[in-house]
Amino acid sequence: MLREPSFLAEKASEIRRDVVRMIGLARSGRLASSLSIVDILAWLYWDVLSVDPADPWFESRDRFVLSKGRGAPALYATLANRKFFERDELWSYRRLGAMLQGYPQALRIPGVDAPGGGSFGMGLGIANGLAIALRRGRSPCRVFCLAGEEELQEGAFWEAVIAASRFCLDSICLVIDRYRTKEEAGIPSASDEAFCEKIRSFGWTAEACDGHDFSSLGGALRLLGQGAGRPKCLLARTRLGKGVSFLEGDSSGESEVLDRERVDKALRELEKEEDPL
Amino acid sequence: MNAAGRSTGDAYGHALISIAASDERIVALEGGDAAWSSPFSESYPERCFNAGGAEQNLILTAAGLALGGDNVFVSSYAAFLTGKGYDQIRTAVAIPSLPVRIAGLGAGLTAGEEGACHQTLEDIALMRVFPGMTVLVPADYTAAFALLKNVAGVQKPVYIRLGAAATPDVYEEGDEAFFPGGGRVLREGTGVTLCCCGIMVHEALRAADVLARQNISAEVIDCYSVSPLPVQAILDSVHRTGCCVTAEEHFASGGLGEAVASLTGANYPVPVKMVAVFDKFGQSGSPPELKEYYGLTASQIVSAAMQAWIMRRR
Known part of the structure; x- marks a missing residue:
């Protein structure tokens, strides 16, 4: 079910505001990394994934594996907005005893199918296992995995890239949050096209797209749909801190905790952003 | 010695085959080179996945x-599975407490000629520290076969340590009474408790024979479940004997010996002497030579037992 871009934009804006609030309240968590993947998550959860908040574990649901654990607040806020659990849970994020731990715990949070990172480069390998199990069970459902560009430095990531191709896991769709500027990138290659070629050389299909543009994401996924028998990779160009001007594109402030004043400033900015749409 | 000359590792494929027919959800992931592929992969190729040494x-x-x-079930060389895969076991299996049975093949010093890199003497320590991880070290083919069958229904992470060298039979073929948290009192005695696992169970039984001739009656407990330990069997025994020797094909650090010492220390302190590899890596050699060189023998258990017995709690 394709939604109006304005609907998705509104959802993304609501999620961004919740992300700022929950990290502000917790005084801990990675804001810039979370904001960069909000549009991707809104697109996935309202436009792409076959999931049911009323029955979060139904067997033929599409699976989602968050490899980029740093973006956990964005996933939490998305799941809450999608009504997988009470929005109030967001306000105890990272507190002792909270359901929403620093990194997502598998099967303990409605809608969370797999352990969510914490240690880099693990999501794709887990997604591979899920895809094999689902294929064995003749389930037609897909497995989406969202990884951060920083995880591509891990050997285990590339082991999983090879294995997905070796086992012909065409139900896998890996989305890479590619937020580095060309100057910062270096690893593994500077240009999007060179990167896509690299992934294709392992037997995948791959397309680059704009990770903040829903129709670009959708278009790239449709293109990949034609590569039967091969795992799919979407290289989604994003910006760290997307939506908050004083965080955008600045990887140095990644782990900085915003004080009260800057939380308010970020919220005001995100509220303004909503109007023109 | 048994004529068949089977190792605990040989039980791996056989046990999976025996349960696979009645449980179609049984799958095996195999790593390493072809030498480590099990007969399961031949019987059930569609349920066995090998992605190489990754x-x-x-x-x-x-x-x-x-x-x-x-x-x-997932298997590969124990040294690399627990070593290279450590962060993955911790993050993706142990913390979420997923029912994954990890079989470390070619474990221990008796990996033999390959040398120090392949001989893992720390895998028990690495796995034992995880909350909720069951750690099993079978003594022979029969025990390994039964444990593998019995853990298929355990909904928690399990590490089972399997060796490549043939071991003498300790148990009757078909004996299936092996479970996480279990131990087997193989000989009753009142003079000294011998807690052992893996290839050292057979050595401990031989040591008990020697000790009997010297009028020390040794109680031999096969602590095949290193975590959780067979707590009651061990504590009951040391209450009677007042002293303990542990024996394992592992570093003294972090293995069965330290587990037993910490259990008795907290509940009923008795002297605990360890027969293990102390502060040295392995090296190339044949399994029998290596056992002798590193002191993993019945005679070492006997002398440790004499020392413990002299210091025994009365």
């Missing part, structure tokens, strides 16, 4: 299969 991905894929509802 142990990190192997563990992650096992976690994914478990999340997808499959009944997963």
